[in-house]
Every structure is written in C-alpha cells, then in structure tokens.
Amino acid sequence: MGEGIDTRGLLRLMAWLSPAFPVGGFAWSGGLERAVADRMVTDAGGLSAWLATLLAHGALWNDAVLFAEAWRRVDDEAGLADLADLGLALAGSAERHAETLSLGRAFVSAAAAWPQAVLARLPQDVPYPVAAGAIAAAHGVPVEEALAAYLHAALSQSVSAGIRLGVCGQAEGVVILAGLEEAIAAVSARAAAGTLDDLGGAAVRADIASLRHETQHSRLFRS
Template sequence: MSAAFETQALLRLMTWLSPAFPVGGFAYSSGLERAVHDRLVTDAVGLEAWLSTSVRHGMLWNDAVFVSLAAQVVEEQVKLAELAELGLALAGSAERHMETLSLGKAFLAAAEAWPASVFGLLPPDCPYPVAVGAVAAAHRIGAEQAIAAFLHAGVSQGVSAGIRLGVAGQQDGLRILSALETIAGEVAERAAAAGLDDLGSATVQADIASLRHERQNSRLFRS
C-alpha cells in the first residue's frame, strides 16, 4: 500500500469521524448525562474512569468489535444484515437503540459523498459501528486504524459531553484524551482480531444510567 494511499485513508477517517461530519453525535451522551445527575461522575477523574471503562468493558468495546466484524464481511450482504440486527438487539436501552440507529443512518447518508458498492449491501436500519466498519473496509482502510479512529471519536464525544455537563474543563478534557490514547490503541488492536464471542459488556451502572435517562425531564442530550 503506497504512502499516498495511506495518507488518503487517514484523511478520510479524520473527515468521517470528525465532530464536523454531519452525524449528530454532539446530541448524545450515552447515559453520561444521567450519571452526572446521579453523581456517579462528579469530576474529571470520574469522567476519565467512566470513559476508560466504556472503552475496555462497555459500549465502546462492543462498538469496536462491531466495526471489526463489519469490515470482515464487507462484501456479504446477508452477514452485514445479521450484524446490523445483532447490533441493534444489543442496545441496552431505547435511547441507546435510537442513538446508534440515528448515527448509523446519518453516517451512511453523509458518507455517500465517497461512492462505494457497500452502500447497496447495507440494510436500511444499520447501527453506527457496523456502518463505519463496512464503509472503512470498502475504502480499503485497515480495521485496526478504523477502530482506533472510532474509539478516539467516541472518547472525544464523551469528553465534550462531560465539559458541557460541567464535570471537567477544557484542560481536563485534553488530559483525559492524552491519558486514554494508549488504552484506545490497545483496545483497537484487540478488537481488530475479535469475533462474535468477544461481544459483551460489564458496565451495569452505565446501562442503568442510560435507562434512567429516558425519564429525565431536564436534559441537554438525547441519550
């Protein structure tokens, strides 16, 4: 693979997973807003622990595996549909289901600016990580690189949400991003070699927070 192609792939990943890409990720907190409300997360240290746990053992780990699995079957329509169905079924709450489905649809609609045959293979209801993994693979972007970029985007979104919720400042956010770089890289390497049996989470508090957010009256985020 040429250096020019690798540079092009990097630029596409940066574009697709940038906060400026029109997927609406800024509107979601994946239960963090409720965790702050319930004082499970009260400061930057708690925010870092929350995000680190999600990457290692929670929602972001499962999403990373789905990015990898979608890349592995990028040319197989039936298997992509099965993955999408499983991804939606594993959503831990109604809001989490809405989040991953809405982001997936928005991502695919925007990414069609980079034509590829995979858009005709993916189902209409496609969760976000399956969409990202399939499109990245269709453009010959390595799974580990796609997963690392996906995790960085997810952590960045969590940091942004934490700042807006008042539990961390800008400098705290940058420190958290720096601290989680190594973890994200390690998890990306592990997820790139993962299979269906590696799906699973152990973040009960996060799942409960997501469920409780559905009944929260005053809110900044949709999840």
C-alpha cells in the same frame, strides 16, 4: 498495526470522524448526562474512569467488536444485515437503540459523498459501528487504524459532553484523551483480532444510567 493507511484513506477517515461530519453525534451522551445527575461522575478523574470502563467493558467494547466484524464482512450483504440486527439488539435501552440507529443512518447518508458499492449492501437500519466499519473497509482503511480513530472520536464526543455538563474544563478534557491513548490502542488491537464470541460487557452502572436518562425531566442530550 497493519501495513498502514494511505493519504487519501487518512483524509477520508478524518472527515468521517470529524465533529463537523453531519451525523449529529453532539446530541447524544450515551447515558453520561444521567450519570452526572446521579453524582456517579463528578469530576475529570471520574469522567476518565467512566470512559475507560466503557472502552474496556461496556458499550464501546461491543461497538469495537461490531466495527471489526463489519470491516471483515464488507462484501457480504447477508452477513452485514445479520450483523446490523445483532448490533441493534445489543442496545441496552431505547435511547441507546435510537442513538446507534440515528448515527448509523446519518453516517451512511453522509458517506455517500464518496460512492462505494458497500452503500447498497448495507441495510437501511444499521447501527453506527457496523456502518462505519463496513465503509472503512470499502475504502481500504486498515481495521486497527480505523478502529482507533472511531474509538478516539467516540471518546472525544463523550469528553465534549462532559465539558458541557460541567464535569471538567477543556484543558482537563485534553488530559483525559491523552491518558486514554494506550487503552484505545489496546482495545483496537484486541477487537481487530476478535470475533463475535468476544461480545459482552460488565458496565452495569452505565447501562442503568442510560435507562434512567429516559425519564430525566430536564436534559441537554438525547441519551
């Protein structure tokens, strides 16, 4: 970790990544709903393994790299615009594209409660990790701490989706999050020290699940 986060930065980070922050994250599952429907994830152990794979090799890893790069480009308007375009292009399906764009726009809009010049530098069409990374940097939140909180919030949302889908109970969900702590810390450190050359993934089944969700007849989630 870096020098650490001050109390005001911590409070803002907690607000931005709280389930109560109005970005609408509860409406999306990132393809998990289809994975459950196709019996690729059937229990708490399967959900934990699914999330660990996304974190190390899938969409969450790429999000972490984009977040860290946005944090570094906080003062570079053209650089943020290019990064936003790249982040949207990396979305593996139409619904994943809609998810990251919807969350990104909502995050910027809600974060305007804490005025910062970076809000004017961000493009209108901005993926969620780019928006969150740049805004965290503008408020002086250290990159590793910000990344760890961002990834923990994303995983918490996925666990909540798993509970709603009947894969696990609340107590099991807490155990899953506890078990992912070391992986979150490791990925946060690796992404913070990485570059765009580190983008890439191998979570093929998750990408296919996301694509198949677009044609699922009965759904609880939008992705």
